[in-house]
Amino acid sequence: xxxxxxxxxxxxxxxxxxxxxxxxxxxxxxxxxxxxxxxxxxxxxxxxxxxxxxxxxxxxxxxxxxxxxxxxxxxxxxxxxxxxxxxxxxxxxxxxxxxxxxxxxxxxxxxxxxxxxxxxxxxxxxxxxxxxxxxxxxxxxxxxxxxxxxxxxxxxxxxxxxxxxxxxxxxxxxxxxxxxxxxxxxxxxxxxxxxxxxxxxxxxxxxxxxxxxxxxxxxxxxxxxxxxxxxxxxxxxxxxxxxxxxxxxxxxxxxxxxxxxxxxxxxxxxxxxxxxxxxxxxxxxxxxxxxxxxxxxxxxxxxxxxxxxxxxxxxxxxxxxxxxxxxxxxxxxxxxxxxxxxxxxxxxxxxxxxxxxxxxxxxxxxxxx
Amino acid sequence: xxxxxxxxxxxxxxxxxxxxxxxxxxxxxxxxxxxxxxxxxxxxxxxxxxxxxxxxxxxxxxxxxxxxxxxxxxxxxxxxxxxxxxxxxxxxxxxxxxxxxxxxxxxxxxxxxxxxxxxxxxxxxxxxxxxxxxxxxxxxxxxxxxxxxxxxxxxxxxxxxxxxxxxxxxxxxxxxxxxxxxxxxxxxxxxxxxxxxxxxxxxxxxxxxxxxxxxxxxxxxxxxxxxxxxxxxxxxxxxxxxxxxxxxxxxxxxxxxxxxxxxxxxxxxxxxxxxxxxxxxxxxxxxxxxxxxxxxxxxxxxxxxxxxxxxxxxxxxxxxxxxxxxxxxxxxxxxxxxxxxxxxxxxxxxxxxxxxxxxxxxxxxxxxx
DNA sequence: TCCACTTAAGCAACGCTGTTGCCAAAGTGC
DNA sequence: GCACTTTGGCAACAGCGTTGCTTAAGTGGA
Numbered sequence: 001x002x003x004x005x006x007x008x009x010x011x012x013x014x015x016x017x018x019x020x021x022x023x024x025x026x027x028x029x030x031x032x033x034x035x036x037x038x039x040x041x042x043x044x045x046x047x048x049x050x051x052x053x054x055x056x057x058x059x060x061x062x063x064x065x066x067x068x069x070x071x072x073x074x075x076x077x078x079x080x081x082x083x084x085x086x087x088x089x090x091x092x093x094x095x096x097x098x099x100x101x102x103x104x105x106x107x108x109x110x111x112x113x114x115x116x117x118x119x120x121x122x123x124x125x126x127x128x129x130x131x132x133x134x135x136x137x138x139x140x141x142x143x144x145x146x147x148x149x150x151x152x153x154x155x156x157x158x159x160x161x162x163x164x165x166x167x168x169x170x171x172x173x174x175x176x177x178x179x180x181x182x183x184x185x186x187x188x189x190x191x192x193x194x195x196x197x198x199x200x201x202x203x204x205x206x207x208x209x210x211x212x213x214x215x216x217x218x219x220x221x222x223x224x225x226x227x228x229x230x231x232x233x234x235x236x237x238x239x240x241x242x243x244x245x246x247x248x249x250x251x252x253x254x255x256x257x258x259x260x261x262x263x264x265x266x267x268x269x270x271x272x273x274x275x276x277x278x279x280x281x282x283x284x285x286x287x288x289x290x291x292x293x294x295x296x297x298x299x300x301x302x303x304x305x306x307x308x309x310x311x312x313x314x315x316x317x318x319x320x321x322x323x324x325x326x327x328x329x330x331x332x333x334x335x336x337x338x339x340x341x342x343x344x345x346x347x348x349x350x351x352x353x354x355x356x357x358x359x360x361x362x363x364x365x366x367x368x369x
Numbered sequence: 370x371x372x373x374x375x376x377x378x379x380x381x382x383x384x385x386x387x388x389x390x391x392x393x394x395x396x397x398x399x400x401x402x403x404x405x406x407x408x409x410x411x412x413x414x415x416x417x418x419x420x421x422x423x424x425x426x427x428x429x430x431x432x433x434x435x436x437x438x439x440x441x442x443x444x445x446x447x448x449x450x451x452x453x454x455x456x457x458x459x460x461x462x463x464x465x466x467x468x469x470x471x472x473x474x475x476x477x478x479x480x481x482x483x484x485x486x487x488x489x490x491x492x493x494x495x496x497x498x499x500x501x502x503x504x505x506x507x508x509x510x511x512x513x514x515x516x517x518x519x520x521x522x523x524x525x526x527x528x529x530x531x532x533x534x535x536x537x538x539x540x541x542x543x544x545x546x547x548x549x550x551x552x553x554x555x556x557x558x559x560x561x562x563x564x565x566x567x568x569x570x571x572x573x574x575x576x577x578x579x580x581x582x583x584x585x586x587x588x589x590x591x592x593x594x595x596x597x598x599x600x601x602x603x604x605x606x607x608x609x610x611x612x613x614x615x616x617x618x619x620x621x622x623x624x625x626x627x628x629x630x631x632x633x634x635x636x637x638x639x640x641x642x643x644x645x646x647x648x649x650x651x652x653x654x655x656x657x658x659x660x661x662x663x664x665x666x667x668x669x670x671x672x673x674x675x676x677x678x679x680x681x682x683x684x685x686x687x688x689x690x691x692x693x694x695x696x697x698x699x700x701x702x703x704x705x706x707x708x709x710x711x712x713x714x715x716x717x718x719x720x721x722x723x724x725x726x727x728x729x730x731x732x733x734x735x736x737x738x
Numbered sequence: 739t740c741c742a743c744t745t746a747a748g749c750a751a752c753g754c755t756g757t758t759g760c761c762a763a764a765g766t767g768c
Numbered sequence: 769g770c771a772c773t774t775t776g777g778c779a780a781c782a783g784c785g786t787t788g789c790t791t792a793a794g795t796g797g798a
Contacts, residue, residue: 010393011415013785014755017381021756024379039776046380052756054776071765077774078764160700170700215608227665231605238667239584240704245664248696250657252622253638261699269622288619293665295614296596298607327617330630331529331539335609363379382756383784390785408747421785423747440794446745447793 021048023363025056029066029085030110030209030362036069036082057083064089065109085109090361091145093138093153093192094354096199096347097130099123103347104137106144107354109361111209113347115144124173127180135189152193153186154356156202156349163241166196195356200244201235202352204228207303207342208235209355214300217293218342219246221286221316222306225267231297234364251289271308279312283319290320291327294337305342313341390417392732394425398435398454399479399578399731405438405451426452433458434478454478459730460514462507462522462561463723465568465716466499468492472716473506475513476723478730480578482716484513493542496549504558521562522555523725525571525718532610535565564725569613570604571721573597576672576711577604578724583669586662587711588615590655590685591675594636600666603733620658640677648681652688659689660696663706674711682710 012020028037028045039057043050060066067086071079087110096103098121106115117137123130134155142150159171166183187194197205204218208230218228225247229236237243247267248260255264256272266289273282290302302320309316321339328335342348359365381389397406397414408426412419429435436455440448456479465472467490475484486506492499503524511519528540535552556563566574573587577599587597594616598605606612616636617629624633625641635658642651659671671689678685690708697704711717728734 011417011421011785012381012386012389013417013421014386014753015785017383017386017755017784020381040774048380048382049757050776051758052380052382055756058777074765075774076766076772078766078776080775229665231600236600236666239669240667242667243665245667248699249661249664251619253620253624253654253657255622262696264622285622288622292618292661295618296598296612296662296665297605298609298611298614300608327631330617380756383782384756386755387784409745418786419747420787424785427748443794444745445795446743447747449746 020363021046021052022056022060023361025053025060026065026085027362027364029060029083032084033110034069034084036084038072038080038082040080042083087112088114088145088148090149090151092151092354092357093141094202094350094352094356095134095137095153095155096202096350096353097121097123097134097155097157098199098349099158102133102137103350104134104141105347105350105354106141106150107351107358109358111206111351111355111358113351115141116347116350117141123171124176127176127185131182131185131189134186138186138190138192150192151361152195152357153190154202154353155182155186155194155196156199156353156356157182157196158199161196161198161241163195163197163201163237166194168196193357197235197237197353197356198226198228198241198244199349200226200228201237201241202228202350202356203305203342203348204230204244204352205235205355205359206348206352208233210343211301211303215297216299216301216303217290217297218303218305219286219290220306221270221304221308225270225286227293229297229299231299246289246293249289249292251285251292274308279315280319282308283316284323286316287320287323290339291324294324295327299337301338301340303340303342305348309341317341389732390415390421391425391429392730394422394429395434395454396731396733398429398452401453402479403438403453405453407441407449407451409449411452456481457483457514457517459518459520461520461723461726462510463571463719463721463725464503464506464522464524465571465719465722466490466492466503466524466526467568467718468527471502471506472719473503473510474716474719474723475510475519476720476727478727480575480720480724480727482720484510485716485719486510492540493545496545496554500551500554500558503555507555507559507561519561520730521564521726522559523571523722524551524555524563524565525568525722525725526551526565527568530565530567530610532564532566532570532606535563537565562726566604566606566722566725567595567597567610567613568718569595569597570606571597571719571725572674572711572717573599573721574604574724574728575717575721577602579712580670580672584666585668585670585672586659586666587672587674588655588659589675590639590673590677594639594655596662598666598668600668615658615662618658618661620654620661643677648684649688651677652685653692655685656689656692659708660693663693664696668706670707670709672709672711674717678710686710 039053043053066083069082069084087108092107094105102119102121104117105113161168168177168180171177183194183196200220215231220226227244227246248265250264251266252264258265258268270282270285317339324337408422412422435452438451438453456477461476463474471488471490473486474482530537537546537549540546552563552565569589584600589595596613596615617634619633620635621633627634627637639651639654686708
């Protein structure tokens with residue numbers, strides 16, 4: 001069962017402290033982007049003394065991860081030196097294995113894709129075949145930056161899996177993947193560390209970098225309906241990496257039959273409304289589920305995405321927002337919740353897969369849930 | 370809005386490290402109870418070296434927080450010395466302000482109530498009157514252990530509030546509390562640090578100490594229906610301390626009217642079934658909501674409590690379990706989820722209020738959500 | 739009864755962390 | 769040109785957990 005907390009050796013010694021503070025500074029440098037950030041601002045944000053920040057940034061500069069980037073205007077004294085991340089110091093590969101295609105990206109420390117490959121993929125083919133294609137994509141992309149280290153490979157897949165050991169489970173319609181140790185198999189083929197996660201979690205991870213701080217849920221409405229949760233700056237995966245099962249929540253007791261065998265699942269209701277052209281009703285249904293989620297977790301934002309939403313973003317945003325605001329007005333929680341659509345890159349899932357690898361570098365361990 | 374993450378000075382210096390490790394060891398000592406735990410076990414659990422644990426425990430003993438408690442049987446060498454927490458080294462006061470009564474407890478470090486007072490309370494009286502009663506209860510209880518330090522006062526109240534600044538909001542039916550700065554007002558009267566939280570969160574906090582590790586939700590079914598969430602060992606409160614709004618989730622689109630003004634709220638459905646004597650249906654409805662929650666968060670356990678559940682624990686446990694297991698069998702998530710009833714003390718809310726004060730001592734900061 | 743062996747726990751020296759006190763560098767503005 | 773402000777590095781330091789070693793306190797076989 002969930003052993004993540006029970007076994008967590010939470011004791012902190014000096015190397016762990018050093019690593020934590022360095023990662024924290026790196027995270028702030030990343031957030032500052034090309035604009036950069038000064039040592040004193042870093043000190044203020046971290047709560048460390050300016051001198052400690054100087055030492056930490058000196059080490060980061062020696063490792064080639066940070067660099068000076070000009071001066072701020074003086075405010076009456078010596079102007080502040082601005083520091084910024086060196087995005088191409090290290091890279092990570094992100095793979096998105098979908099039912100019909102493979103997308104692979106090489107991502108730099110700033111989160112930008114510097115190389116992309118896409119290819120058709122038969123997810124129903126034998127696992128070894130799919131794995132060989134994936135490994136080829138990793139090899140090709142790594143060659144794009146031959147002299148820079150590639151930290152690892154992140155893989156996003158549609159189905160249920162265990163994020164901790166990287167083993168797939170019961171991928172709907174693809175029984176050959178049940179119990180397949182994807183992480184270890186790909187790690188052996190590529191010689192790189194591999195991290196595996198659900199596609200919705202990867203998308204949520206990408207969003208967590210561009211979204212303002214605070215908790216949010218990413219609701220993905222495409223051929224199905226799923227969710228990725230970001231709580232406290234980290235993706236919430238739950239005990240068995242099963243969190244975000246949003247589509248089969250009951251929204252209509254004893255309602256119409258869903259293909260999962262249940263009744264009144266939000267996914268069935270929402271997609272049925274969409275299929276008969278009643279987009280307002282689809283948005284209202286989605287909004288009811290979103291409002292349930294907002295009330296339960298008291299998050300700051302709801303972010304919508306997926307092909308079905310993209311077809312009419314405005315209708316969905318307005319519909320969902322209306323339900324949430326109406327419930328907030330009744331005192332059901334969720335006042336001030338913001339509803340938006342996922343902007344960001346055009347390959348958010350593959351980029352999020354790469355972020356699975358980069359997250360530890362910036363202190364977003366993600367081992368908690 | 371949610372500034373908890375943006376402003377969090379996450380930098381760690383040596384005093385912070387020392388405090389963290391000491392709190393971690395204290396937490397393990399508390400978990401070990403009267404039985405105690407050896408230095409080497411502490412080292413194994415924390416990931417620190419035995420020598421570091423020796424130094425930390427030496428400091429704790431010097432402060433009177435830990436003490437030796439006999440020897441383990443030898444395994445062929447020097448027997449291990451067992452250490453245990455000194456429960457009566459420090460205390461905390463917990464207050465439960467309910468609609469019609471006040472319960473106050475003095476709790477030791479082990480979480481046991483060493484003194485209790487209950488009194489009728491008119492929550493609709495002027496705030497100053499209620500506050501005076503509360504302050505009196507605190508003073509009386511503090512006198513029970515005159516020579517030991519009382520760390521602070523934790524207060525659990527029914528309504529919506531902000532845990533961070535301790536201000537109440539829109540307590541249903543009691544407009545005079547809207548915007549009342551309960552934390553600061555009581556802190557001034559008692560001269561002690563005060564922490565305020567929702568009653569369901571306090572109950573969940575108590576349970577988190579006796580329950581096995583892992584994430585769980587406490588569902589309280591009494592005159593209303595609410596939830597407390599424990600994720601990653603800490604109570605999840607959300608951006609505005611509004612998390613756990615479980616009763617007014619929509620479970621039946623366009624269903625019967627709820628007193629909140631919405632339609633098809635789980636609370637209305639569940640209580641209506643209970644009112645007409647259909648306990649099986651009430652349990653089924655509760656189970657559907659619980660299954661929604663389980664799927665969304667992938668928690669390890671669901672814990673039921675409250676007067677209505679207590680009236681027929683077996684029916685509710687079986688009913689809720691049945692719905693969750695049926696959905697898990699369909700692939701909707703939640704396999705292996707355990708459904709139980711809240712055991713623990715007879716004053717779980719007041720004791721949980723006291724735990725709000727004790728949590729930081731054991732490194733459960735709770736500032737994250 | 740003795741002695742070799744095992745295991746636990748403290749002492750001392752150490753490396754490394756962030757902190758403090760101080761000073762040089764690099765601007766502004768009268 | 770000089771007084772002032774602000775930034776940021778250097779050096780010394782206190783305190784953390786770690787390492788190497790010693791002492792304490794048991795077991796068990798000869």
